Amino acid sequence: MNNKEKLTQHISQQFNQDLxxxxxxxxxxxxxxxxxVLDAMKALVDVNVELAEAVIKNDSRINRMEIEVDEELMRIMALRHPAASDLRLVVAIGKSVTDLERIGDEAFKIARATVALYKEGESPRGYAxxxxxxxxxxxxxxDVLDAFARFDAKAAFEVMKADSYIDREYEAAMRSLITYMMEDPRSISRILNVMNVLRSLERVGDHARNIAxxxxxxxxxxxxxxxxxDEIERRLSQI
Incomplete structure (x- = not known):
């Protein structure tokens, strides 16, 4: 029996309906x-303030969901006393739900930057x-949520590797925007809003990697x- 089957068995037999x-x-x-995240970026690109405000409003819903999941995990820990791979499942969900909430925070920040850009005027650079x-x-x-639903560790590793590409693209974009601000100081305020968006997107990638x-x-x-x-890939290849 492989690890995926064991985890599925834990859900259906030991943790039952609670887990x-x-x-x-x-x-x-x-x-x-x-x-x-999708709505926040659509609001930015389309300069859709109503959609941005909806994203801001929805942030409280995400916070409530995090609390509910945390409370459910605490009940499982108290009543089931999970051990070994069972405990890994509980801990992974507990840590990953924190990353999800923080991704929600970054979407909130992108939406807030959209509202600021609407008021100040669009940035001359950075949208591409x-x-x-x-x-x-x-x-x-x-991909990481899909991998989580399927207990697919190899797909999760692909998500981890993708984060390094995002880091490089983010750093290149930030250098370009800093150069533009130096050339045109009048654009600083608007460029800074776009840089905040890029920073939030880079952090979303970091949190997705954490979940992976x-x-x-x-x-x-x-x-x-x-x-x-290389070590992670070596160990996964032995499975």
């Missing part, structure tokens, strides 16, 4: 967070870079944090 419910709620929260990074980050978030690391540990017991990619 299945919390896992479903976690994935539902992930779906809302994913939509928040924001769209490009947003597409990559949205794909990462979608937790998933790898949950499914295979491999500690992926601060571990060389």
């Amino acid at each position: 299945e419910a919390v896992r479903s709620n976690f994935l539902a929260m992930g779906g809302l967070v994913e939509q928040q 870079e924001a769209r490009s990074i947003s597409a990559r980050v949205s794909e990462m978030l979608h 690391e937790q998933l790898i540990y949950m499914v295979q017991g491999i500690e992926a944090r601060h571990t060389d990619y």
Whole structure:
């Protein structure tokens, strides 16, 4: 029996309905967070203040969902006393739900920057870079949630590797925008708003990577944090 089958067995036999419910709620929260990021970027690109304000309003819903999942996990810990791979599943969801909430915070910040840009006037630069990074980050978030639903550690590793591409693209975009601000100081305020958007997108990628690391540990017991990619790939290839 492989690790995926063991985890599924834990859900259906040992953790039963309680853990299945919390896992479903976690994935539902992930779906809302994913939509928040998409909506925040659509609001930015389309200069849609109403959509931006809807994203801002929805942030409180994400916060409530985080609290609900945390409370469900605490009940499971108190009543079930999980051990070994069972405990890894509970811990992974507990840590990953925090990353989801922080991704929601970054969507909130992007929406707030959209409102600021609407009031101050659009930025002369940075939208193309924001769209490009947003597409990559949205794909990462979608893929890691899909991997979580399927207990797919190898797919999670692909998400981890994708984060390095985002980091490089982010750094290049920031250098370009800093250069432009130096050439045209009148654009500083508006450029700074776009830089805040880029920073938020880069952090979304970081949080997606964190979830991927937790998933790898949950499914295979491999500690992926601060571990060389070659070593992670070597160990996953042995599975």
